[in-house]
Every structure is written in C-alpha cells, then in structure tokens.
Amino acid sequence: xxxxxxxxxxxxxxxxxxxxxxxxxxxxxxxxxxxxxxxxxxxxxxxxxxxxxxxxxxxxxxxxxxxxxxxxxxxxxxxxxxxxxxxxxxxxxxxxxxxxxxxxxxxxxxxxxxxxxxxxxxxxxxxxxxxxxxxxxxxxxxxxxxxxxxxxxxxxxxxxxxxxxxxxxxxxxxxxxxxxxxxxxxxxxxxxxxxxxxxxxxxxxxxxxxxxxxxxxxxxxxxxxxxxxxxxxxxxxxxxxxxxxxxxxxxxxxxxxxxxx
Numbered sequence: 001x002x003x004x005x006x007x008x009x010x011x012x013x014x015x016x017x018x019x020x021x022x023x024x025x026x027x028x029x030x031x032x033x034x035x036x037x038x039x040x041x042x043x044x045x046x047x048x049x050x051x052x053x054x055x056x057x058x059x060x061x062x063x064x065x066x067x068x069x070x071x072x073x074x075x076x077x078x079x080x081x082x083x084x085x086x087x088x089x090x091x092x093x094x095x096x097x098x099x100x101x102x103x104x105x106x107x108x109x110x111x112x113x114x115x116x117x118x119x120x121x122x123x124x125x126x127x128x129x130x131x132x133x134x135x136x137x138x139x140x141x142x143x144x145x146x147x148x149x150x151x152x153x154x155x156x157x158x159x160x161x162x163x164x165x166x167x168x169x170x171x172x173x174x175x176x177x178x179x180x181x182x183x184x185x186x187x188x189x190x191x192x193x194x195x196x197x198x199x200x201x202x203x204x205x206x207x208x209x210x211x212x213x214x215x216x217x218x219x220x221x222x223x224x225x226x227x228x229x230x231x232x233x234x235x236x237x238x239x240x241x242x243x244x245x246x247x248x249x250x251x252x253x254x255x256x257x258x259x260x261x
Contacts, residue, residue, distance in 0.1 A: 044069065046076050055255060056152055057082040059244065062089035062113070067096035074101055074115060084115040085151040087144060087244050110143035110243070114151050128254045129156040130180045131247070132173075132197060134163035134187035137212045142186040144243025145208065145250070149184075152251035156184075164192045170200075177201050181257040182250035186243065188212030191223030198232030204253050207237040208246040 012029060015021035047058045060073045070093060074084045084104070089097075094106045097113055105114045129149050133142040139160060149156045157180070162170045170193075177183060178201055185194040186208045194207035207230065209223035216222060220240035227237040238245040 044072055044076060046073060048076070048080055048082070051082055055252070056248075057084070059148075059151070059248075060084075060086040062086040062093060062111075065093070067093040070097050070113065071100050074104070074113075078115070078117055081117050083117050083151050083153075084113070085148065086113040087111065087148075089113050107143060107147050109140050110147045111140070112144060112147040114147055116151070116153075118153075126154045126254070127157075128179075128181035128257065129154045129183070129250050130159060130177055131156045131184045131250075132159045132162055132170075132177070132186065132193070134161075134185075134189065134193045135212065136161050138186045138188055138210045141208060141210045141241050141243040142184070145184045145186065145247030148244050148247030149251050152248070152255070154251055154254060156247075156250075162193070163187065163189075164196055167196070170196065174200060182206065182253035184208060184243075184246040184250045186210060186246070187227075188220060188223050189214075189217060191226035194227050194235045194237075195230040195232045198230065198235040201234070203234065204250075205232065205235045206246045206249050207235050208242055209237070209240050211241055 012021065012026045016023055016026050051057045057077055060070055062070055070086050070089070077084045089111050091108065094113060097104055098106060101115065103115060131142050131146045133139055146156050146158055157176045159173045159176065162173060177197065180201065180203055182204050183197060183201060184206045185197050187193040188210040189212065191207070191209050194205050198205045207227040209220045209227055211220035213220070213223065224237065224240055227235065238249065
C-alpha cells in the first residue's frame with residue numbers, strides 16, 4: 001500500500017472514530033478505491049498476433065469487465081493499427097469508454113463498442129454478407145452480428161422482421177439474399193427461418209438461435225435444437241444469442257470467397 005493509500009485509510013478511520021462517517025459508508029469508499037486500483041494495475045496480455053494468424057484482431061468480451069480494461073485494450077490495439085470491437089457492453093461502461101476515446105462507435109442495441117483504425121473506403125465497400133431476423137425482438141442479436149461484420153470491414157445487408165409467419169416478406173428480399181456469399185439468420189421461437197432461407201440460396205447460412213420466445217422455448221433451447229436439426233444442407237448453427245460468432249463466421253466465409261476470386 002502506498003503512503004497516499006495509508007493516509008486516505010487513516011483519514012477514513014479517524015472519521016469513523018469521530019462519528020462523522022458511518023462504517024457502511026467508509027467500507028463503500030474502500031471498496032470503490034480498491035476496484036479503481038485493480039483496474040489501473042491490470043496489465044493486459046492481448047493476442048496482438050491474432051490478426052496475422054487468423055486474419056482479424058482479438059475482440060473484447062465486455063461483460064463484467066471494468067470500463068478501464070476496455071479502454072486499455074482498445075489503446076493497445078490502436079497502437080498497432082488494429083480495429084477494435086467490444087461486445088456485451090453495458091451503458092455505464094460505454095459512457096466511461098467514450099469519455100476517454102470519443103471516436104468509438106457505441107451501438108446501444110447491439111451493446112457493442114467499435115473503432116475502425118484501418119478503415120478506408122475500399123475496405124468498407126466489401127459486400128456479400130446479409131443479416132436476417134425473424135422478428136424485431138431478435139434485433140439486438142442481429143445488430144451484434146452486423147457490428148461484428150462492420151468491424152471485419154463488411155457492410156452487411158440487413159433485413160428485419162422476415163419470419164415464417166409472413167413468408168411474403170422474405171420473398172421480397174430474395175435478390176439481395178441470392179447475391180450473398182454468407183448469410184446470418186437470427187431467430188427465436190421455433191427457429192424455422194434458417195431452413196427456409198437455406199432452401200433459397202447457394203451460400204452458407206449461419207443460424208443464430210435467440211432466447212426470444214414463450215415458456216416452451218426454454219430460453220432459446222427449442223430454437224437451437226430446431227436449427228441443429230435443419231434439413232437444409234447449407235445451414236450451420238452457433239450458440240444461443242451468439243451474434244458475434246454468427247457474424248464472425250459469415251465474415252470469414254465472405255473473406256475467403258473474396259480472396260479466391
């Protein structure tokens with residue numbers, strides 16, 4: 001403990017002893033100071049070489065992390081010229097990050113923070129990916145997939161509310177789907193939409209089950225099982241609410257398709 005820490009602790013103890021500060025308030029101040037110290041002393045060992053090995057940088061899973069850790073991670077990625085993405089970020093975390101890195105893009109629906117370091121017009125003009133949702137309640141997961149694709153320098157076509165309850169809505173978007181190199185389909189309830197999309201296109205369809213649905217949906221388990229049992233041969237399935245994974249796989253597929261042309 002540093003001299004300044006000792007002095008602060010002594011001041012708190014004196015305040016408690018004199019009755020000017022209650023014990024609960026003193027403990028709260030100590031916990032806040034301790035958390036701040038831990039955040040400041042964390043030395044992140046980011047996988048900076050991942051972009052060379054895998055084509056894209058390390059993404060930051062933000063849930064449960066102090067905002068300062070996300071800031072430090074972004075600064076390290078920026079220093080080596082790599083794009084930054086943090087997922088599952090809460091609003092309070094985002095507010096702290098934005099005060100220190102104001103150029104970061106905050107998507108409150110996707111709960112993502114994104115900063116494009118190597119962005120240029122040619123890269124962001126990459127097409128060939130689509131994100132489709134069954135309903136508007138699936139949008140947060142779909143937005144996470146779309147933000148992941150943007151981090152990978154793809155601007156995806158986005159089609160909302162194209163579920164099987166209104167099949168005519170999907171038909172209107174067929175030209176966009178038929179030109180795609182990879183499609184992310186996000187659906188809850190019974191999870192039927194990926195199979196329907198898969199029957200119309202000649203590219204891989206990444207099915208993302210969501211936890212949207214009534215009681216027998218079991219938090220997305222029924223949609224997951226339905227997608228795993230799809231009879232459409234071009235459908236593969238990721239985990240429940242896995243927008244990042246679905247978007248990442250679509251970006252990899254589209255990137256490989258670009259490099260082979």
